[in-house]
Amino acid sequence: MLQRTFCHLPGISPGLEQQLWAAGLHCWADLAAAAPIPGLRRQAAVALEESCSRFGAGDAGYFGRLLPAREQWRLLPEYPEATAYLDIETTGLARGVDVVTTIALWDGKKVRTFVQGENLDDFPAAVAPYKLLVTYNGKCFDLPFLEASFGMRFDQAHLDLRYVLHSLGLRGGLKGCERQLGIGRNELAGIDGYFAVLLWQEYCRSGDHQARETLLAYNVADTVNLATLAVHAYNRKLAATPFAGSARLPLPALPPLPHRVAEGTVLALRRRLCGW
Incomplete structure (x- = not known):
């Protein structure tokens, strides 16, 4: 396209x-x-x-700088071997005060996770080879937060699905867009960004690795689901062009989650901290 x-x-x-x-x-x-x-x-x-x-x-960044945010969808099929889906979790929303807790990165082949206090410093080198990054609200949150945290600058093209999906009438945040497109969360249903903060706090407080595992499962699900959202957005945008019949993309095959939700930990945390 x-x-x-x-x-x-x-x-x-x-x-x-x-x-x-x-x-x-x-x-x-x-x-x-x-x-x-x-x-x-x-x-x-x-x-x-x-x-x-x-x-x-192969200069994706050139086109990323020129295309309006709602037109970045056109980049999606051009760099299949150099596209990465990205999502972060943090202790809060304030850059310079709050910190990154986990990062998930998926390139269609391999899921990688980066955890505060473990391997978080490996992230800049891991993300550097990619030409196109795909996020939801990454323009306002994920990428600026990462740049402030690591003292780095992203020069890749950036497809922020928030703007493309909004232009299609799909709003309500990442989870809201997923629901409108029929994308389920299974055992992760009901876990949101606020609860992700609580999971990290519980891990730091008690050393409960099940809380860490659940947080990573949530972070990875946010990340890999971006690929499905991106294809839905691409095909809907394509339908408004003369090329809809020849350039549609198939839905991606998503990987199995490498981390599991600890339902007992989630329930106990909700009862103790949220009054369930």
Whole structure:
């Protein structure tokens, strides 16, 4: 879909992009070969040449910087071997005060987790090779929090599903979007970000590894479910283009969770701290 995209070029709005598609200009090569188009600035032709060069070089970050947040979905199928789904858990929401407790990273093949006090410092090197990161609300929370925590900068393209899903009318946070799309949570149903904080506190207080295990199960589920959300969003967005019949993506095969929910620990924690 990226090579069918024109709205990242100077002077081409989403509306003009639709007009170009309707005129039979369906890819960069079509636009480059077309007769001069009235109102299309010279900068667009220069940027088109640059796009071809950057695409050939695998420079996802270039397109990530140019595409509007709600159009980043177009990047999804272009870098299958260099895409990672990412989610973090923290002790709270205040950067500089609260800290990252766990991070989950999934690239479609391997799930990796990083835990405060264990291997958290391995994360920057682990995430560096990827060209596209997929999150939910990562633009406002996950990535800025990680940058502040590690003193790092992300130069990858970033598909934040919050903006794409909102543009499709899907709201209510990550879990709300999952429910609207029929994605179940099974034994993780009812566990949310606040309870994830409680699980970490319980682990630190008592050393209960079942609390740690449950927290990681929750973090990993948040992460791998992003792949299903991303495909739903991609296909719905694609349906509004002339290319819906040929470029739909299949739903991903999700991995088994490498961590298990300790239901007894969850129930005991709810009774003690939440008054259940």
